[in-house]
Amino acid sequence: MCSILRNHSPLPTLPFIPRFKDQQSFSLILQQNPHLHLHHLKQIQAQLFHKSLHQDNILITKLISICALSGATDYATRLFESVFHPDLILCNSMLKAYTQNGLFELALHFYLRMLERGFYPDHYTLPYVLKACAGLSNVGFGEQVHGSLVKNGGVCDDVFVVNSLVDMYFKCLQSDAAMRVFQMIAEPNSTSWNIVVAGLLGSGDLESAKNLFDEMPERDVVSWNTLISALAKVGELGKARALFDEMPERNLVTWNALIAGFSQNGQCDEALSVFSQMLKSGVEPDNVTILTVVSAVGGAHSPDTDAVDRILSFARSSNSISVSTAVLNLYAKFGKIDDARKIFDEIPEKDLVTWNAMIGGYSQNQRPVEAIELFCQMQAENRSRVKPDGVTMVSLTVSCSQMGALGLGEWVHAYIEKNGIELDVFLSTALIDMYAKCGDLNCSCHLFWGLPKRDLACWNAMIKGLAIHGQGNEALEIFSLMERDAVAPNDITFVGLLSACSHGGLAAEGLELFDSMQSRYSIIPRIEHYGCVVDLLGRAGRLAEAYEFVKSMPVEPDVIVWGALLGACRSHQNVELAEEAARQLVELEPKHDGNYVLLSNVYASAGKWGDVAKVRAHMKAHDVRKKPGCSAVELGGVVHEFIAGDRSHLRSAEIYAAWDRLVERLKLIGYEPDTGALLRNLEEEDKEAALYRHSEKLALSFMLISSKDGSPIRIVKNLRICSDCHRAMELVSQLEEREIIVRDRNRFHHFNGGHCSCGGYW
Template identity: 40%
Template sequence: MATAVHPAAAVPATAAPAPPRPPPVRAALGHVPQLHAALLKSGELTASPKSFHSLLEAAAHGASPAQLSYAVRLFRLGPRPPLSVPCYNVLMRAFLRAGHLEDALHLFVEMLDAASIWPDQHTVACALKLCSRIVSLDAGRGVQAYAVKRGLMVDRFVLSSLIHMYASCGDVAAARLLFDAVEEKGVFMWNAIIAGYFRNGDWKEVVQLFKGMLEVGAPFDEVTLVSVATACGRTCDSNLGKWIGGYVEEKVMLGNRNLVTALVDMYAKCGELGKARSLFDGMQSRDVVAWSAMISGYTQADQCQEALALFSEMQVAEVEPNDVTMVSVLSACAVLGALETGKWMHSHIRKKCLPLTVVLGTTLVDFYAKCGCIDSAVEAFESMPVKNSWTWTALIKGMASNGRGREALELFSSMCKASIEPTDVTFIGVLMACSHSGLVEEGRQHFDSMTQDYGIQPRIEHYGCVVDLLGRAGLIDEAYQFIRAMPIEPNTVIWRALLSSCAVQKNVEVGEEAFKKIISLDRSHSGDYTLLSNIYASVGRWKDAAMIRKEMKDMGIQKTPGCSLIELDGVVFEFFAEDSDHPQLREIYEKVEEMIGKIKVAGYVPNTADARLDVDECEKEVSVSHHSEKLAIAFGLMKLRPGATIRLSKNLRVCTDCHSATKLISKVYNREIVVRDRNRFHHFKDGSCSCNDYW
């Protein structure tokens, strides 16, 4: 092998001694031109390939575009010694670092074409990185073929880069084959393979791999922990998650913001909101991702008020929210039915020109639909540049729950025409549409078509929709037979759907049967007893009705407290039945009395079937009048500007008494009232409801 001879060594001994020169140093950034000039002047630049390489590297290492172009001129124009492979490598790395992928690619091709240049393991590692960046499996395979031909597959940098290339181009299986074949795996390889599974959302495999690492004592670093902690959150593996949390605290890694954010996310997803929050509060600096992680933690844990409160704090801290943050806060608004707050979020999105991504747009559609503003939902839907099956599904479900079944079905057929593949959830929306609008035949057809035309196996939720569809349409026996023929074991949701249909249809026999089934699975749900009792009462079997209520009382089954939410000036107020917490309770009760008095004149007769059990008969009327909805409506009448729509959302289904009362209130007070219950919307106007009393 030829050895590069330093020109100084070739100088005859008799010649005058050369002045002492500093050894080729890597110049500090910014001193490149001076170094360049010095080397030119001494003649070393062209005489010493090593010096040229150092200068090139010094120039290429700089971060600025000016320095990179300096390096390119040095490389292309010279004066310089003949180019070596390391020089090419230096420039290629610089192109990659600067994100000039095309230039890097051209340089690589140039190397392959040059007669005297043989790309080495450094080049190959670089080229593979390039393939990962441009996500080109084909190019990556080509580079691998070259590496094999040149016997470079023993180099651990080449192997790591190759594993990374396959993993980031989506071929995790190929990455895994290579990975498994390597005996001595370093952190790079472990992180590359973990990142591959991470990218594919294969959280379980990420966790498995890490457990394997711990077993064999493989090395890991903070980046490994970020991926694994995130995966623990997604798989709810709180044991491993806590182990990582403890490790991070012990090893004093809490200064790593990404890692702590991953832990915040992990704790929140494992249900440890308190732990997540204390980590979050202890962070030295919180960027938008950290805030978003904590906010989404609250939203996903159904602590929506906390999510919105934290968003306010984020604004006080002057951290600009991004599209991801807005997704979480809008979902929170959707859950709370906080229309005004959500509208503010929407205008904020517009004002800040945040990108209307598919996810954000879908969240907006869902938000408006869940607030009963179906027209705004349609507007948001139409404004989206890109929609996917989630977007269509959100609107279909929104239409369905707002009682616009026909339109939901039309949307579904437009969706199919647009070649957007429906999913299992889409069909839940379609079946809900049929069920809420009494479209029995269409429902049957869609249910069959789902399996036959789309190969989607019905889940228990789909069966539930069909039971609901048949039962509410009065086809109780068919619904019952349908349940008996189900290939999967019916759960309480299925039997409950049947029971509530029986309550609507006053069917004692099947109702008793459904009740028995429910009790055998879960006897703790107060609503079931109420429904059966109501069925008895509706056919005049008062003794049986009373017996069921006594049974419930004896067993100590508590009614789930009814809760209604109403938003006023961006603040969400919560009302519970017999609420005793509100500062203006007296005025609210007076307003309720006024309301009841006025609607009685219009024909309202209290229905005490849903009254509390622990009061005597004459108090029941008062008890019913203090249902959370009536308190919230009274509050709305007191506080909202005249004529404004009263919107509330509640945790249970609307009871019969509140339903008939609200219809009359809408007429007597000439107000639109929109109530979202746990299943659907009721738009009350002029004494009638959009559900046509079918709910």
């Protein structure tokens, strides 16, 4: 699928570590380079060997500390094992390396080896051991450490060690034991109190934590932050804010805790207000702040523009991938996808989350071609370094759905299977939806029935897929099976069901379902459901009922509702009601071309050419331009797009000639161009020529001369198919003995043997 070739920049050359002469110069190098790559560490070790310093415990201890910071614990282990006579300090540095990197089991095994080799733990050793016990919830091992402390005495009196013991018990959910140890401390320090407050909060005992907080002889900023953070997390935002206002001293953690509390509890505007206060107080945000605030902006009702600009300013200066990705997501959410791309391009080393955010942003903003192109770029640039996952595939699958590109969708499905990407319920649902929207309903059904487990989203996708293909009865059967499986429907289910009834001519069934939404399922109808009912009645020709339904709605009709009514008026040539619907639509969407075009077509069908001219004059005066018809077909993995009257295609001469020849054959079996909706001042020959330039006819002609005889032809159109093209497709399917599948703005039309699956409900 991907054939993008790009020039690759050479990898930057890693600088060599300067040579050192002695311990002092070695220490200076490490101080100046706290974060070293494995490449650098090996250079240093080579120099140690060269100078016969590889058995120097002080130097190896410092080197292992650097390894811990860099996450190179395997290399640190090899360094330690190479030392013939390690001391306790070196052992402690190795123990710290394991615990710092979350390797708690290795830490405990290492501690046991220390004991076997005769090392006696000191007050630096035991906190690391107890941290490992807490990380593994291994209270048994922790109790053994506690027992040895009591038995041997001495170190047990060290408050630093006992604090670690209290923390271990709390994290192993042994609150009573933790409190007993705490009460035995002769002179607890502020850290002791803070650990107990945090432990009580972690165990859910908020009341005891607050009481202990009140009893504390001294409270430092950590004490206040701990309680504020806990109160915010459980939704006690009023109390958290009161404590915040009472604090004698605040730091960045304090502000972050309160901002995060408001954001996580859905009070995003308040979170942004606190952020503005923070900036005014002169506190500079860090990456944690920016991530939280970016999330709050996404959920805010009316984000402060100045605050947002300052967030973005801080974010731009951050070198954090997570911050840049969060800002990228924010831009994409607000439809500023080009700004999102600028952020994306500025990130020097992109991880999978970043690639997924940008690909997903294109997909969410209806720019599927860019999404697929970016995936190709990811593949070309990263090879095996960044591998796509299920999130990537969902975005690609959705992009294929938007394009109606079945071949690309099949390629994505094959890629998923070939690369062993987990076909979870989210990805399965996306594939079901993709196959349905790309015209292969059989494959969609096959996937659906092959799922071992189906959630509500799967059922909804299948119902919606059947709906857009006009299979109303089948959609109702799926709904019955869904209820039999005890899966409760939601509002999305009923949008699909009502749409299925509308496109399938099942007016009575649709109205019954609408009534049952509240009476049986306690689902309050949304504007989309009312729009579906108007569409249902309108397609059935019950225009008076549809208009009365609109007037009786408990919510204000929107463009969906009035648009459904206007579309029905166009189909059934009700001029008076069309004028009312169009008037309402123009008030709501004065720049939307489709409303004027529909009204113009109603007038034209009724022969009211003066009114047609007025509509077109109004459009011209208000600079409302008709969106050109665009149809797309896929051939050999390449998507070909055609605009109405398009002659830009390389084979346009062949396409037009082929259509002219086809028209002559169609006329022999009864085709008469429907020129009634075209302007009156055109000659009949010009009217026919205008009809022949419709984008779906050009796409059809291209596929007839380019694709294999007898293969299905799939066309995706951005607008509603016109009556003349609909009739032409029926006759071509009969004449050429080929299935033609057209997805227009409303639904699928399957033309076969001279008939269409829509049955007139389109």
